[in-house]
Amino acid sequence: GAGVSQSPSNKVTEKGKDVELRCDPISGHTALYWYRQSLGQGLEFLIYFQGNSAPDKSGLPSDRFSAERTGGSVSTLTIQRTQQEDSAVYLCASSMTSGADTQYFGPGTRLTVL
Amino acid sequence: QKEVEQNSGPLSVPEGAIASLNCTYSDRGSQSFFWYRQYSGKSPELIMSIYSNGDKEDGRFTAQLNKASQYVSLLIRDSQPSDSATYLCAVNWVNYGGSQGNLIFGKGTKLSVKP
Numbered sequence: 001g002a003g004v005s006q007s008p009s010n011k012v013t014e015k016g017k018d019v020e021l022r023c024d025p026i027s028g029h030t031a032l033y034w035y036r037q038s039l040g041q042g043l044e045f046l047i048y049f050q051g052n053s054a055p056d057k058s059g060l061p062s063d064r065f066s067a068e069r070t071g072g073s074v075s076t077l078t079i080q081r082t083q084q085e086d087s088a089v090y091l092c093a094s095s096m097t098s099g100a101d102t103q104y105f106g107p108g109t110r111l112t113v114l
Numbered sequence: 115q116k117e118v119e120q121n122s123g124p125l126s127v128p129e130g131a132i133a134s135l136n137c138t139y140s141d142r143g144s145q146s147f148f149w150y151r152q153y154s155g156k157s158p159e160l161i162m163s164i165y166s167n168g169d170k171e172d173g174r175f176t177a178q179l180n181k182a183s184q185y186v187s188l189l190i191r192d193s194q195p196s197d198s199a200t201y202l203c204a205v206n207w208v209n210y211g212g213s214q215g216n217l218i219f220g221k222g223t224k225l226s227v228k229p
Contacts, residue, residue, distance in 0.1 A: 033216070042221030043158075043202070056216070091157055099214040100146035100206035105157040 002026075004106035006092050012112045013082055021077045021109045025094030032075050033103060034067060035091040043091065049075060050098045082113045115140060116207045120220035128228050133190040135223050137203030140184070145214055147179055147186045148204040152222065158202055162188070193227045200224045 005024040013019050025032050034046040045059040049069045060066070064082075069075040079086055089108045095101035117140040127133045135149075146165055150158035164170045164177040164186065176189040186205070190197055200222040207215040 031216075043219045045219075048216055099216060102148065102160055102163060103204075103217060104160070108157050 004092055004094050004104055006090075006106040006109050008109060009107065010110045010112075012114065014114050015084060016081055018078065018080045019082055019111065021079075021090050021111070023075045023077070023092030023094075023106060025073065025075070025092070026104055027073075029094035029096055029104075030072065031095045031098040031101065032069060033093045033095075034075070034077050035093065036088045037091060037108075038088045046077070046090075048098070055098075079111075082111075084113050087111055087113045116218045118203055118205050118218045118220040120201075120203050120223045122221060123224040124226050125223055126226045126228060127193050129193060129195060131193050131227075133193045133197065133225055133227070135188040135190075135201050135203075135225065137186045137188075137205070137220055138184055139186070139203075139205040139218075141205070141207045142181075142184060143208035143212070144181075144184075144205045145208075146206040146217075147177070148217065149175075149177060149186075149188045150202040150204060150219075152200045152202060154199070161201075190225075193225075195227045195229050198225055198227050 007022045032049040036044045048056040051072045064080045067077045091108045092106045093103040095103045119138045148163045149161045152158040162177045164179045170177045174191045178187045202222045203220040204217040209215045
């Protein structure tokens with residue numbers, strides 16, 4: 001169907017609160033990726049899913065960050081006890097298969113932690 | 115060490131000129147190479163992919179790949195102010211077993227096209 005979608009587009013939260021960010025990949029895409037991009041910086045890889053499993057979680061910055069994917073489709077990135085340094089744009093991408101396939105990005109969720 | 119290196123810029127070119135963006139990568143076994151464009155406040159969008167040595171042209175864009183030198187470039191002919199954006203190079207890495215792994219993104223080169 002349509003491209004990758006993410007919600008919410010913007011999220012403002014208070015320090016210490018938990019937040020959930022959602023990603024709907026392109027239909028039929030088996031691989032899903034989460035990245036973080038701070039203002040003026042490059043993409044920081046967080047986690048990658050192949051189907052519902054996460055072979056590579058190496059980019060999660062701390063145990064406050066977790067992600068899951070259900071039904072081989074929607075993914076949720078959860079940040080617990082948010083900190084101000086978590087403020088960034090969180091981007092989701094999907095690809096037909098894993099590995100070297102083209103990744104298509106969603107519009108991102110801008111997270112601001114006050 | 116998986117590395118994709120790009121000059122951060124900014125690269126400034128006059129309208130109508132050719133903009134040349136360069137990228138080097140560390141994994142000799144990489145086979146897939148991509149250029150993405152990212153406008154300020156937007157997410158990256160794919161411009162071109164290239165898999166074989168040589169040039170690949172698409173409209174005003176030409177991607178050039180030299181695997182021996184581990185170098186990929188993007189040329190933008192007749193640059194327009196609307197081309198002003200950050201350009202990200204992405205290269206796949208090779209897993210220890212030799213299978214093709216996921217993409218590694220460079221930090222991007224900021225291009226400014228002056229009217």
